[in-house]
Amino acid sequence: MIQLKHISKYYPVGFGKNEILKDIDLTIFEGEFVSIMGPSGSGKSTLLHILGLLEEPSQGEYLFEGEPVHKMNEKKRTQLHRGSIGFVFQAYHLIDELTVYENIETPLLYKNIPSAERKSRVADVLDRFNIVAKKDLFPNQLSGGQQQLVGIARAIVAEPRVILADEPTGNLHSDQAKEIMELFRQLNQRDKITIIQVTHSELNATYGQRIIQIRDGKIA
Amino acid sequence: MIKSYIRIALRNLWRNKLFSAINIGGLAIGMAISFMLILYVLFQFSFDKFHANTDNIYQVVTADAGVWTTPAPLAAALERTVPGIKTTARSSYFFDHLLLAGETGVKLKGGYVDPQYLDIFSFPVMNGNQKPLHEKNEIVLTVSTAHKLFRDGNPIGQIVKLDAEDPLVVSAVVNDPPANSSIQFDFLCGWSLYEAKESWVKENTWGNFGLHTYVLLDPKASLTAVQLKVKHVLQQEGGSKMTTTLMLHAAKDWKLYNNIKDGKIIGGNIETVRLFLILALGILLIACVNFMNLSTAQAERRAREVGVRKAIGANRRLLIWQFFGESLILVVLSAALALLLLWILLPAFNTFAASSLQLSTAPMIFWVSLPCLLLLTGLLAGSYPALYLSSFRPIRVLKGGVTKVKGNFLSRQVLVIFQFGLAVVLIITTIVIYRQLYFIQHRPIGYDPKGLVDIQLEGKLYENYGAFRNAVIASGGAVDGTTVSGEITNSGSTTWGLQWPGMEEGEENKSFGVIATAANFAATFSIPVVQGRDFLSPNDSLGIMLNEAAVKEMHLKDPLGQVINYNGQQRIITGILKNFVSDMSYKPIGPMIFTYNTDWRGLMTFKLNPALSVQSSMDKLEKVYREMNPDYPFNYTFVDDSYQKKYDNEKFLGRAINIFASLAIIISCLGLLGLSVFAAEQRKKEIGIRKVMGAGIQQVMLLLSKEFLKPVLIAIVIASPLAAYIMNNWLQHYTYRIDIEWWMFGIAGLLAVLIALATVSIQSFRAANLNPVKALRSE
Numbered sequence: 001m002i003q004l005k006h007i008s009k010y011y012p013v014g015f016g017k018n019e020i021l022k023d024i025d026l027t028i029f030e031g032e033f034v035s036i037m038g039p040s041g042s043g044k045s046t047l048l049h050i051l052g053l054l055e056e057p058s059q060g061e062y063l064f065e066g067e068p069v070h071k072m073n074e075k076k077r078t079q080l081h082r083g084s085i086g087f088v089f090q091a092y093h094l095i096d097e098l099t100v101y102e103n104i105e106t107p108l109l110y111k112n113i114p115s116a117e118r119k120s121r122v123a124d125v126l127d128r129f130n131i132v133a134k135k136d137l138f139p140n141q142l143s144g145g146q147q148q149l150v151g152i153a154r155a156i157v158a159e160p161r162v163i164l165a166d167e168p169t170g171n172l173h174s175d176q177a178k179e180i181m182e183l184f185r186q187l188n189q190r191d192k193i194t195i196i197q198v199t200h201s202e203l204n205a206t207y208g209q210r211i212i213q214i215r216d217g218k219i220a
Numbered sequence: 221m222i223k224s225y226i227r228i229a230l231r232n233l234w235r236n237k238l239f240s241a242i243n244i245g246g247l248a249i250g251m252a253i254s255f256m257l258i259l260y261v262l263f264q265f266s267f268d269k270f271h272a273n274t275d276n277i278y279q280v281v282t283a284d285a286g287v288w289t290t291p292a293p294l295a296a297a298l299e300r301t302v303p304g305i306k307t308t309a310r311s312s313y314f315f316d317h318l319l320l321a322g323e324t325g326v327k328l329k330g331g332y333v334d335p336q337y338l339d340i341f342s343f344p345v346m347n348g349n350q351k352p353l354h355e356k357n358e359i360v361l362t363v364s365t366a367h368k369l370f371r372d373g374n375p376i377g378q379i380v381k382l383d384a385e386d387p388l389v390v391s392a393v394v395n396d397p398p399a400n401s402s403i404q405f406d407f408l409c410g411w412s413l414y415e416a417k418e419s420w421v422k423e424n425t426w427g428n429f430g431l432h433t434y435v436l437l438d439p440k441a442s443l444t445a446v447q448l449k450v451k452h453v454l455q456q457e458g459g460s461k462m463t464t465t466l467m468l469h470a471a472k473d474w475k476l477y478n479n480i481k482d483g484k485i486i487g488g489n490i491e492t493v494r495l496f497l498i499l500a501l502g503i504l505l506i507a508c509v510n511f512m513n514l515s516t517a518q519a520e521r522r523a524r525e526v527g528v529r530k531a532i533g534a535n536r537r538l539l540i541w542q543f544f545g546e547s548l549i550l551v552v553l554s555a556a557l558a559l560l561l562l563w564i565l566l567p568a569f570n571t572f573a574a575s576s577l578q579l580s581t582a583p584m585i586f587w588v589s590l591p592c593l594l595l596l597t598g599l600l601a602g603s604y605p606a607l608y609l610s611s612f613r614p615i616r617v618l619k620g621g622v623t624k625v626k627g628n629f630l631s632r633q634v635l636v637i638f639q640f641g642l643a644v645v646l647i648i649t650t651i652v653i654y655r656q657l658y659f660i661q662h663r664p665i666g667y668d669p670k671g672l673v674d675i676q677l678e679g680k681l682y683e684n685y686g687a688f689r690n691a692v693i694a695s696g697g698a699v700d701g702t703t704v705s706g707e708i709t710n711s712g713s714t715t716w717g718l719q720w721p722g723m724e725e726g727e728e729n730k731s732f733g734v735i736a737t738a739a740n741f742a743a744t745f746s747i748p749v750v751q752g753r754d755f756l757s758p759n760d761s762l763g764i765m766l767n768e769a770a771v772k773e774m775h776l777k778d779p780l781g782q783v784i785n786y787n788g789q790q791r792i793i794t795g796i797l798k799n800f801v802s803d804m805s806y807k808p809i810g811p812m813i814f815t816y817n818t819d820w821r822g823l824m825t826f827k828l829n830p831a832l833s834v835q836s837s838m839d840k841l842e843k844v845y846r847e848m849n850p851d852y853p854f855n856y857t858f859v860d861d862s863y864q865k866k867y868d869n870e871k872f873l874g875r876a877i878n879i880f881a882s883l884a885i886i887i888s889c890l891g892l893l894g895l896s897v898f899a900a901e902q903r904k905k906e907i908g909i910r911k912v913m914g915a916g917i918q919q920v921m922l923l924l925s926k927e928f929l930k931p932v933l934i935a936i937v938i939a940s941p942l943a944a945y946i947m948n949n950w951l952q953h954y955t956y957r958i959d960i961e962w963w964m965f966g967i968a969g970l971l972a973v974l975i976a977l978a979t980v981s982i983q984s985f986r987a988a989n990l991n992p993v994k995a996l997r998s999e
Contacts, residue, residue, distance in 0.1 A: 054531060054615050074535070082533035093528045093618060097231040102224060109224055110533035154532065 001030040001194060002051065002162070007060035009046055009217075020046050022217040024060070030161075033188040033195045035205040038214035044198045045166055047214065051196060052164045053081045082111050086155030088165040092147040094139040100150050101126070101135040107158040125153045129183075145176030152183060156193070163187065165197040169204060181207045222545070229546040236518065239894055243514050244554045246890040250507025251558035251597070253883060255590075256569055257500035259562075259577045262586055264493050266400045267475035271342040273436055276306075278468035280433040283451065286469065286480025289429040292421055294466075295334070297457040298433070302449040304441025309337040311432045312414055312421075314405050318678075318852055320381040321369040327853060328365055328406035332414035338394070340436045341403065348376040348392035356412040359388035362396045365406040382409065384679060384851040386417075399576045402474045426458035435468065443468070451483075463729065492873070499880050502642055506884055508601040509635045510891035515547070515605035516632060517898040523612050530614035539610035547602025548595075555594050572875065604631075632895065633931045639888040640935035640972055641942075646881035647968040648943035652960060653874045656951065659958050661867055666800025666809075667708070667745045671828045672859035673698075673838070674707060675845070677821055679852045685824065688848050697840030698826035702744045705736035705820050708802060709862045718813070719785035720774045732770060733802060733810055736817035741765075742797055744827050752780045752795035760816045764791035768799045770811035786815060804866060806954040825859065889979045892928060896980045900924060900987035911992040920988035925980050932976045936969040943968075 009021040020043045028034055038044045049055040050062065053069065062069040064080060072080070086107075094103050104125060108118045126132045129149050139147055148168060155163050165184070169177035185207050187193045197208065205211050213220040233240040271277060280290050280298070295308040312331040319328050335353040338345070338360075345352065345360075352360050359380050366375040375390045382388055388409065397404050415422040420430070437446060447468055454462040467483055478488035526539060534542075563579055570576055681688050689701045705713065716731040741747075742754035742765075755763055764784055771779050782793050799809045828837040838856070845854045900907070907920055915923075944960055951957040 049615055052531075078533070078535050087531045089531075089618065091618075093524065093531070095228070095525050095528055097228045097235065097525070098224075102227070106224070106529070107532045110529075110538065158533070 001032075001065055002026075002028040003061075003063040003066075004050075005061040005063070007047075007050065007057045007062065009043070009050065009055070009058050020217050021050075021057070024217075024219060026212070026219065028194065028196065030194055031188070031192050032210060033185070033208040034197070035208035035211045036196065036198045036214060037200070037202075037205055037211055038220075042214045043217040044214045048164050048166055048196065048198050051162075052085055052087060053077060082107070082158065084161045086158065086160035086163045088148070088151050088155050088163060088168045090167040090170040092139070092144070092151045092171075094147055094150055094154070096139055099136050099138055100131065100142070103139070103150055104154045104157050107154060111158055121157055125157050129153050143176075144172050145179065148172060148176070148180055149183075152180070152187075156187060156191075160193065162194045162196065165195065167198055167200065169199070169201070177201075177204065225542050225545045226549065228542075229549045232522075232546070233550070236521075238897060239514055239518060240550075242890045242894040243511055244550060244557060246510045246887045247507045247551065247554035247597070247601070248557035248561060249883060250504045250887055251555055251593075252561035252565065253880075254500040254504045254593070255558060255562050256565065256577075257496045258589070258593075259579075259582055259586060260569075260573060260575060261493050261497055261500075262583055263400060263575060263577055264476060264489065266583065268400070268402050268471045270398055270400065271340075271471065273340060273342070274471050276437040276439055277340055277471035278435050278437060279471070279474070280435065280450065280466050281469045281480060283465040283467040283483040284481070286478070287429075288432055290431060290433040290466070291426045291429055291454075291458065292424045292431060293426055293457070294453070295433045295435075297453060298435060298450065301453060301457065302446060304438050304446045304449075306436045306438045307336050307339060308433060308435045309334040309340050310411065311337060311434070313431070314403075316855075317407075318383050319365070319369060319407065320384050320851075321378060324369055325384070325851075325853070326365075326368050327855065328368075330405045330407035330409065332409045332411055334411045337408070337434070340434055343394045343397060345392045345394050348390070350392070352392040353408060353410040354412075355391070355410060356416060357386075357388050358391040358410050358413075360392045360394055360408040361390055362394055362406055364396050366390070366393050380407075382413075386413065388413075402471075426454070426462060437468075495873075496876070499876075503880065503884055503887065504597065505600075506639050506642055506887050506891075508597060509639050510887060510894070511547070511550070511601035512604045513632055513635045513891050514894045514898075515602075516608055517895055519605070519609055522609055524618065526609055526612045527614040527616075527618040530612075531618070536610045540606045543606035543609050544598070544602045547605065548598040551594055551598040551601065555590075555597075572879075573872070636892065636895070636928070636931040637935045637938070639884075639891060640932045640976065641939040643881070643884045643888050644936050644939035644968050644972050645943040645946070646877065646884050647971055648940065648964055649947060650874070650877050650881045651964045651968060652943075652947040652951070652958070653870070653877055655958050655964075656954065657867065657870050657874050660804070660806045660870070660954065660956065661864070663801075663805045663956060665805055665863075666798055667747045669709070669860040669863045671830060671834070672745065673826050673828060673841070674823045674857045674859060674862070675826070675841075676852075676855055677703060677824050679849045681824070681849050684848060685821075688844065689824070691844045691848065692826060692841055695840040695844055696829055696832070697837040697844070699829050700740055700744045701824055701826040702740045703738045703818070703821040704741070704823050704825055705734075705817070706822055707857075707859070707862055708735070708745060708825070709859060709866060710802070715786070715813070717787075720776065721782050722775065730773060730811075732773070733812040734815065735802075735812065736815050736820040738816060738818060738821070741814060742795070744825055745800075746827070747800050748798040750796045750798050752793070754795055755814075755816050758816075758818075760794060761818070762789065762791050763794040763816050765795040765797055765814040766793060767797050767809070767812045767814075769809050770813055771796055773811035784813075786813070791815065806956045808955050885975060889975060892976060892979045893983065896924065896928060896983040899927060900983050904987070904990070907987055907990070908992040911988075917985075917988045921981060921984040924984035924987060925977060928976060928980045929973065932972055936965075936972055940965045940969070 004024055004026040007021060007024040007026075008019065010017040010019040012018075024047065036044045036047060046055060050057050057070070060070075064084070069077065069080070095106070098106065101122060104122050105118055108121060113121070126135055129152070131146065131149060131153070134142065134146065139150070142150065148171075152168070163184075168184070169180050172180065181204055184195055184197070188195050195208070197204070199205055268274060279288065280294065281288055292310065295310050298305055299308050311333040314329050314331040316327045316329050319326055333353065335351065338353065346363060352358055359382065361369070361375060361380075369375065369380065370378060375393055378390050379387050380390055394408075420428050437443070450468055451465050454464055454466055465483070467480070469480065473485060476488055476490040476493060477485045479486050529539060559579075566577060566579065677685065685703060692698050692701060713734050714731045715734045717728055718730070718732060719728065737755065739755045739757050739760065742749050750768060752765075755765070764786065766774070766779065776782060779793050779796055784791050784793060797814070801809060802812065803810070826841065828834060841856075842854045903924070907923075910920060910923075944965075947960055951960070
């Protein structure tokens with residue numbers, strides 16, 4: 001499903017450059033649950049951002065279902081981004097000014113989905129995550145675990161093929177973390193969503209079928 | 221989508237109440253002022269455009285200076301000799317006259333016109349004879365005059381006495397001239413009556429320039445060709461001595477392009493209108509700058525939202541729309557508030573600008589241009605925040621990297637510099653205009669206008685002036701009195717064709733100001749007599765006095781006793797008066813002559829008894845007046861008031877600039893307040909740490925104020941030379957003017973700094989007094 005060929009990422013520093021990713025080759029198959037691990041600064045977040053189209057590689061090829069992403073124009077890229085990729089962040093990153101319901105609805109708005117369908121899809125997700133009662137609350141009225149639940153709900157509401165999660169449990173205590181990881185496993189197994197997570201935790205990594213270790217910008 | 225945007229925009233507004241209030245308030249004030257000035261400007265532009273024939277109506281004026289007075293036979297001569305002129309009409313000057321209808325007597329403005337007058341101008345007849353003013357005993361009233369005289373009764377056929385003597389029949393009622401008409405009257409009488417009353421009109425002579433001439437051109441006629449013909453018509457028809465050239469002044473230019481020199485329009489009221497437009501835009505711009513400033517200051521708060529939205533699928537275009545939309549919502553809210561403000565402030569503005577603007581009667585174009593202005597403001601104010609906010613890289617902001625963007629801070633500084641620069645220019649302008657105004661109002665003018673009162677010479681007093689003067693002085697209300705042809709404060713009449721001993725070739729065209737007067741002229745006005753003596757009695761009826769400038773102009777060595785030929789009369793110079801100001805005090809004093817002439821007099825001037833209060837003197841005068849001229853109301857003007865009135869234009873300008881300067885400063889301060897609130901909030905942690913380290917309140921305040929002092933100081937440096945340049949140009953209008961001095965810049969600068977510091981310190985003080993533990997705990 002996802003193929004990275006000779007991907008490098010570097011920033012110019014003075015006369016030289018600061019290489020973050022060096023010649024990464026990586027293939028991820030449909031339906032996989034992959035954990036990316038590595039020490040701080042090893043480049044794992046950058047890798048995730050490149051996968052999520054939030055950053056562009058300096059070199060190399062990125063194929064998404066066989067299509068070359070690095071050659072796509074802005075419009076197609078946006079379409080791919082909106083239609084196929086969902087994001088979950090460590091700091092949840094919900095929009096403070098919007099209610100739970102509205103936060104979940106936002107990706108559908110960007111996909112131009114008609115109002116009636118939006119309503120039913122948001123309602124489904126709320127129902128599934130057991131947060132119907134919280135739908136009119138604002139993010140600052142929720143606990144961290146609940147916020148992350150909303151974050152995941154927002155990520156899956158547009159029915160993406162891949163969820164990219166950047167340390168989704170990093171700000172949560174272990175009980176909440178377990179709950180979230182169970183949810184990811186469920187999404188992977190029941191809904192067949194490909195999941196790629198970045199994590200520091202050995203325990204969380206075991207939820208995935210495959211662990212990719214990154215050290216100094218290279219796959220170890 | 222749009223609903224979601226509106227929702228988030230409103231929630232944002234509500235969450236940051238202070239910012240929103242500052243933002244909306246500042247923009248609303250700016251908009252209210254711009255709306256007001258746009259209304260005013262539209263009103264000015266609408267002047268004299270309501271006539272059906274507007275494009276073809278012209279007034280004949282002298283080409284050299286655009287003087288509106290023309291001789292009586294000119295109209296007929298124009299019709300006869302200039303092809304392309306369809307019709308002409310003459311009118312007298314319109315003055316206040318007493319109209320009596322039965323017991324009701326009112327003083328109203330009006331005069332005499334040719335019957336064609338109502339064909340040229342669109343003052344439609346509402347009632348009565350459709351073609352009035354052909355008969356000698358006719359009078360035409362406006363609707364409001366008819367109401368004043370006859371209440372709700374039918375005025376047609378009723379008798380009205382003009383000046384309490386000529387009984388006239390009301391033949392028609394016309395619509396009141398609208399407020400945007402240069403020509404204003406309450407009643408009109410026929411030309412034949414004018415000829416019957418005034419011998420010089422009946423004589424139809426070319427030498428007497430005392431009335432207006434209007435022409436209606438054929439729409440097909442070439443204006444250039446007509447102008448060429450009109451130019452020399454005086455000389456061709458009136459005789460070779462009439463060297464004055466004429467031109468046609470279009471009705472659409474009467475109000476705004478009314479300054480004519482040497483056959484060309486060189487400006488006029490349009491200059492004030494332009495100034496107002498520039499000021500309106502300037503204030504709106506300051507308000508927009510505020511808006512941009514405050515919106516970008518909030519950027520850091522919004523940055524995360526931008527990052528998240530981009531991560532879940534928004535592209536830049538959508539985000540630009542979102543932020544534009546938010547700006548537009550703010551602009552619309554501000555506009556609503558602005559309209560409310562406008563509605564509240566309009567009466568005050570009308571008193572101030574002596575106008576009668578109303579929202580309900582605002583022209584269509586105002587309501588059409590309103591949304592355009594809103595959109596423009598939204599674009600202007602919203603563009604920078606929208607482009608700036610939408611440009612954030614999602615990864616950077618989600619990692620918290622945007623907060624220290626140097627460029628953002630710098631551009632905000634530039635905006636503050638711009639605002640305060642404008643404010644400083646306005647402060648300096650205000651100071652200079654006020655100083656100049658004070659200067660011209662308090663220059664010595666050669667006589668003392670205080671304690672002098674002008675009373676119309678009318679009714680029985682015209683015959684009994686001598687007895688009235690004696691009675692007034694006997695009553696103790698006044699100590700002296702004389703008659704004059706017109707107000708001394710108004711240079712009024714000019715004459716030429718004088719002959720004097722030693723006159724050189726070509727000097728017969730030299731013009732002199734002329735005041736016709738009677739005995740005790742110099743004494744009444746306390747004008748020093750340099751040589752000879754004042755007029756003393758009717759024995760001086762062939763005397764003439766000159767001012768010093770006239771002696772110089774005639775280069776007379778030993779003027780007393782010399783004979784001057786004036787209008788064919790041989791007059792002996794009896795006295796030389798010290799120069800005094802009769803025009804504007806900032807202009808050089810021109811040569812003037814004073815003739816003893818009891819046929820040409822319009823006013824009595826009395827010098828009130830300085831031993832009594834003005835009120836008790838006036839009571840005594842009124843008592844004598846009521847006895848000797850019972851038909852007329854006792855109307856008077858203080859010479860001091862008339863003198864002050866001459867500077868209305870300058871005063872209006874001064875007050876307008878003053879108000880604009882204050883507003884510009886208020887709006888700028890609102891912006892600065894917002895920015896300082898924001899800065900204090902952003903540096904809360906830093907302040908907390910510094911306080912823990914032992915920094916005192918003063919040091920923290922200095923730290924916070926310094927940041928804002930720099931742009932204000934730069935603004936002063938940039939604005940001062942600019943203001944100096946603008947004011948130097950303005951002062952060129954005045955022969956007698958003040959110098960621009962350094963202290964003016966000093967005061968303006970100091971004022972700007974103090975205002976800025978005061979604004980900022982409100983917030984710095986609060987921040988500096990905050991408990992540091994609280995500030996640090998929030999991390």
